[in-house]
Amino acid sequence: MTHISLAVPEIGSSLLAAMGRLGLGDHNTRVVVFASVLLGLASGGVGVFTLLRRRALIGDALSHAMLPGIGVAFLIGSTFGDFGKNLLLLLTGALASGLLGVFTILGIRRWSRTQEDAALGIVLSVFFGLGLVLLGLVQQIGGGHAAGLESFIYGKTASITIRDAFWIAAISVPALALVLVLMKEWSLVCFDEVQARVGGLPIGMVDVVMMGAVVAVLVVGLQAVGVILMIALLVIPAAAARFWTQRVSTMVLISALIGGLSGMVGSLVSAVAEDWPSGATIVLVAASIFGFSLFAGTRRGLFARYRERQSARRQAIGEVNA
């Protein structure tokens, strides 16, 4: 916990104080809430760019693409000693495999006429299939020891440990910093790739860094909260923020806030009510915010667009009458 408080002292201490007032003095609860908020902030921020780059489901594809890496890491770990289930080794395997997935998606897009969604789907299913094949082999040498290796990727519910929280903080804070530093370049690539290329921006490099950040956030999030929650945290806050603004910087801010808020409310609810698993509760909170934004969003919400149409209609009628 000390590392994290050092990383973001103000947020950390004020959050802890707030939770103390809520009667949530329990150390475990604090860790879970803290990690969920950070994860929500980071994935909300990064998610904006995956949405604008029309790769919203990249989290889905890459989380599945990590399975072969986990199998290989376990194989290596158990061959050279008895550390097949070493967390760092498995994380590294997942990271490497996820990055390979990123390069494969970019390669398919570049060297064939396959569309973005199919490229994601190919990497998702073929890598995941390969992962299952490897796990089938791993189980033969690892025996019972290899059991539960899949749950690494499917995650657990409501069991973020201090170690998970440390990793979440260690990745989320730099990922958020990266979003702030590279916002201009990322936005340019998202909105006007041609202009970016003419301006001399190395598109491939920018893409790799952007997706690399997604992979890093995914890896730490996956083993802490599970695959579906991570996909949701990358997609839902960004999609909700899109209803409120047309500016990228505002959208990043709103999306990160929605992510963080969902993380906080969801994990608090799950801490108080035991039969609400934290991962699912966080998704449902985010989805409620999305639903509210869909109707009330001031920029592209249904109500705003209805009013726009009405006023255009009134204006047209006025012109006809005049």
Place this chain on the structure above:
Amino acid sequence: MTLLASGDWLWALDGWIVVAGILCAVSAALVGNFLVLRRESLLGDAISHAVLPGLAVAFLITGSRHSLPMFVGAAVVGVLCASLTQWLRDSGKVDEGASMGVVFTTLFALGLVLIVKAADRVDLDPGCVLYGAIELTPLDTVRLGAFDIPRVVLVLSTVLVLNLVFVVGFFKELRLTTFDPGLADTLGFRSRWLHHALMVLVAVTAVASFESVGNILVVAMFIVPPATARLLTDSLGRMVWLSSGFAAAAAVLGHWAAITVPGWFGFGSTTTAGMMAVMTGCFFFLAMGLAPWRRRMGRRTSDQVADSAP
């Protein structure tokens, strides 16, 4: 799987496994062509996660884990997932991928909460309720006349016939609504209804396959064989046939590889469904390597036209 650990090919077992694989692969590839062309490739994967609340509700209503109510519940939620995605995209102006992501993660979360609530009463493990394993195909048979036919094969044959009739019967309409829904509507085809029918078939194919052969196989077969065929042809008719062929070939080679290849390295057999998915990937990357060659062989114009299409 232990039945096959020896690596020998037994027709009574492996024959049925391959038949189940081919049936699932071809059914999925047939409708998958239209998903890939409509840029909804990931719908199969989305449905595979989204069906959870359907299972939970079916269980809460009937109080049993019998497969028929489970199937109906899952199929209904699968269709719901597809229509909600489309509504968000059309009315909410949300990006395709994002609308799919919002819908299926929310449905999954809802299902998880329902299951935790129901869990006081009975053990309902999402992993076991729905997902079958293709290796178990020969074990659950139905007596049909003089033959013992695996139940899975009967279910998947029905699905294949449905999909085949739909794709062949409405081929012209499907082509028109896929490439130019606006024109289709003007000409009086109800492109919306055709799309709904397609979504129902996708959901039924997906759910029937999850239940019998597991999810990875059908998710791969929806996407990879059609995407492979798309690299090699510009004609929709040829794309449909090619993709079915690739799918069937991947199923056969996949099972063969699953029981043979690990043996070369001193292992026993591995997951058949996973290996079938890997085989589709091999075909895709092979086709990707061949496609530029094909382009140089004087078909440049049609390819460039296709490339410039949105």
